[in-house]
Amino acid sequence: AKPTVAIVGRPNVGxxxxxxxxxxxxxxxxxxxxGITRDRIYGTGEWNGRSFHLIDTGGIEISxxxxxxxxxVQAELAIEEADVIVFMADAKSGLTPADQEVAGILxxxxxxxxxxxxxxxxxxxxxxxxxxxNLGFGEPVSISGAHGFGIGELLQRVFEEL
Ligand code: GDP
Ligand code: MG
Numbered sequence: 001a002k003p004t005v006a007i008v009g010r011p012n013v014g015x016x017x018x019x020x021x022x023x024x025x026x027x028x029x030x031x032x033x034x035g036i037t038r039d040r041i042y043g044t045g046e047w048n049g050r051s052f053h054l055i056d057t058g059g060i061e062i063s064x065x066x067x068x069x070x071x072x073v074q075a076e077l078a079i080e081e082a083d084v085i086v087f088m089a090d091a092k093s094g095l096t097p098a099d100q101e102v103a104g105i106l107x108x109x110x111x112x113x114x115x116x117x118x119x120x121x122x123x124x125x126x127x128x129x130x131x132x133x134n135l136g137f138g139e140p141v142s143i144s145g146a147h148g149f150g151i152g153e154l155l156q157r158v159f160e161e162l
């Protein structure tokens with residue numbers, strides 16, 4: 001069976017940008033199960049001749065007061081479904097309380113987590129990645145959805161967990 005990989009993180013870190021870069025032109029399906037999984041998008045990715053299911057969580061716009069609750073629901077669903085979770089944050093915003101919120105949920109799961117820091121668009125921003133070691137998920141992978149950097153390395157780390 002194909003492994004399932006879910007991208008989890010607070011809004012605006014670049015989950016959908018990375019999702020689209022990974023699946024390329026492979027068709028994504030919007031699954032609409034009202035009340036439960038209202039905003040996940042599924043696609044098929046490929047890495048080194050191995051294919052996998054990829055879930056982009058948090059695909060709809062939500063109001064501010066709904067954000068924290070929604071992040072929790074999405075993270076919990078992803079934990080259930082995924083074989084590996086890509087926990088995404090972003091170097092441009094730095095570490096935020098919402099990232100800590102997601103980290104707390106993921107920490108309690110027994111699923112392997114790969115921490116990816118997006119928006120590392122240039123070398124100067126590499127130093128902004130250090131603070132994310134504090135999340136306790138080991139060495140972060142630096143990526144840039146804007147430029148496509150680091151995605152091969154990210155998928156390598158994901159497959160090491162399978
Ligand atoms: P999501 O809410 O986590 O799905 O985030 P999106 O993929 O919708 O991206 C949120 C914003 O960040 C958009 O304006 C993107 O264009 C921008 N973005 C995504 N990846 C990068 C990146 O690597 N660098 C920069 N500078 N911006 C990015
Ligand atoms: Mg999105």
